Amino acid sequence: MKNIGQMMKQAQQMQEKMAELQATLDAAEITGASGGGMVEVTLSGKGMAKGVKIDPSLVTPEDVEILEDLIVAAVNDARNRIEEKMKEEMSKVTGGLELPPGMTLPF
Numbered sequence: 001m002k003n004i005g006q007m008m009k010q011a012q013q014m015q016e017k018m019a020e021l022q023a024t025l026d027a028a029e030i031t032g033a034s035g036g037g038m039v040e041v042t043l044s045g046k047g048m049a050k051g052v053k054i055d056p057s058l059v060t061p062e063d064v065e066i067l068e069d070l071i072v073a074a075v076n077d078a079r080n081r082i083e084e085k086m087k088e089e090m091s092k093v094t095g096g097l098e099l100p101p102g103m104t105l106p107f
Contacts, residue, residue, distance in 0.1 A: 017093045025086060032078025034070045041074040045082060049075070 025045035033040045038055040052074075058067050 014093060021089050021093055025082075025089065028082075028085065030078050030081045030085065032074045032076065032081055034073035034077060039067070039070040039074045041071065041078050043075070043078040043082060045085075047079060047082060 028045040029042050029050055030045070031040050031042045035055075035058070038058055040053040041049065042051040044050055052071065054067065054071075058070070
């Protein structure tokens with residue numbers, strides 16, 4: 001029975017670490033870029049848009065479609081960076097153990 005107690009304690013510690021990780025990620029701001037940095041989008045750790053920066057040279061009526069594409073690409077870049085950061089931080093919490101496919105934390 002001692003092992004079950006230890007497992008429960010470890011699960012509780014992991015849960016506490018997960019809560020800390022979630023708070024850290026919620027407070028994080030990640031910036032994605034496209035067009036060689038001409039468009040930048042900053043997202044919160046939850047994926048909510050916090051800001052957009054556009055190089056003034058891109059703001060012309062003829063380049064609207066290009067600008068729209070660059071904004072989408074910058075948002076996607078920022079979201080990918082958030083996912084990578086989450087994976088890095090999750091690896092620290094789980095000690096590098098991989099979760100089974102389809103399983104995410106917190107449960």
